[in-house]
Amino acid sequence: MHWQEISVTTNEIMEEAVTNLFYEIGAAGVVIEDPNLINRYVQEDVWDAYEFPKEIMDAEHVIVKGYLPVDDKLPLILEQFNGALAALSGFFKDSYVSVQLSRLQEEDWANSWKEYYKPKKVSERIVVVPGWEEYNPEEGEIIVKLDPGMAFGTGNHPTTMICIKALEKYIEPGWRIADIGTGSGxxxxxxxxxxxxSVCAVDLDTLAVRVARLNVKRNMVEELVEVRQGNLLQGIDKTFNIIVANIIADVIIEMSEYAYERLEPSGIFIASGIIEDRQDEVINKLQEEGFKLVEVMTDNAWRGIVVTKG
Incomplete structure (x- = not known):
């Protein structure tokens, strides 16, 4: 399979907005080269400086790369992306945007970013470790071995960390969980x-389903996690104690009614992938459906909303 790499060089202030734009067009993977973040990780001894090319460490701008399958839909998606990116630039003072396109085979992309993906503690207990890395856990730590492939979800993105932190905070042993938009799993x-x-993991994208199943097997939780292809909660007749949706605001609004129906009494809905500007809109819709607000979790401009079934 061939992939279209869209590389957007931009200011730090536009990084999250551009990243979110990639998710909205259905990008099957996003890579962010942020020199400020990399240098911070180097200073915190998370990563070693020698692992990064000097041109990345010293770069003036952020580079956000998204990946789309090369098919007959690609020209229209690229046209829509360029239009949305131009409109987005108008919202930011002194914005800078430069776009480059290139074609990659899947195996080229899958290997190129591995040198930048290191073990990371994403919550109080969960440590995400690449499948090719060794890691000795400290007492109480839980290792999740992961190879994201082309699917979104390395654990480093703020929206993913918000979901895992909320899940760790609220889950009870023996509960049934749904993960909608599972990505890498x-x-x-x-x-x-x-x-x-038990966990029902759902994604519309066939590649994400394939990658998630591989990661479930790698972590030896096949008996607990069912990965299926599907559109949100459609076709699911089970009820859950917690539903997690790490998607975008519009989709969370769309699925809020069905999430309410598929939750047990006093069940919890964890919704993430929400930009700060859409927070109130999402909360209002959830409350209209009967949910009660528990808390709003924040990570820079990203929001995670935790509600309970009233």
Whole structure:
């Protein structure tokens, strides 16, 4: 399979907005080269400086790369992306945007970013470790072995960390969990390792389903986690104690009614992938459906909303 790499060089202030734009067009993977973040990790001894090319360490701008399959839909998606990116630039003072396109084979992309992906503690207990890395856990730590492939969800993105932190905070042993928009399967696997009785992991993208199944097998939780292809909660007749959706605001609004129906009494809905500007809109819709607000979790401009079934 061939992939279209879209590389956007931009200011730090536009990084999250551009990243979110990639998710909205259905990008099958996003890579962010942020020199400030990399240098911070180097200073915190998370990564070693020698692992990074000097041109990345010294770069003036952030580079956000998204990946789309090369098919007959690609020209229209690229046209829509360029239009949305131009409109987005108008919202930011002194914005800078430069776009480059290139074609990659899947195996080229899958290997190129591995040197930048290191073990990371994403919550109080969960440590995400690449499948090719060794890691000795400290007492109480839970390891999730992960190879994201082309699917979104390395654990480093703020929206993913918000979901895992919320899940760790609220899950009870023996609960049934749904992970909608599972991506690489990281949230579903975390739920299983945190004591879930069963986890239903759903994604519309066939590649994400394939990658998630491989990661479930790698973490030896096949008996607990079922990965299926599907559109949100459609076709699911089970009820859950917790539903997690790490998607975008519009989709969370769309699925809020069905999430309410598929939750047990006093069940919890964890919704993430929400930009700060859409927070109130999402909360209002959830409350209209009967949910009660528990808390709003924040990570820079990203929001995670935790509600309970009233």
């Amino acid at each position: 990281i949230i579903a696997i975390s739920a299983a390792k945190l004591g879930a009785e």
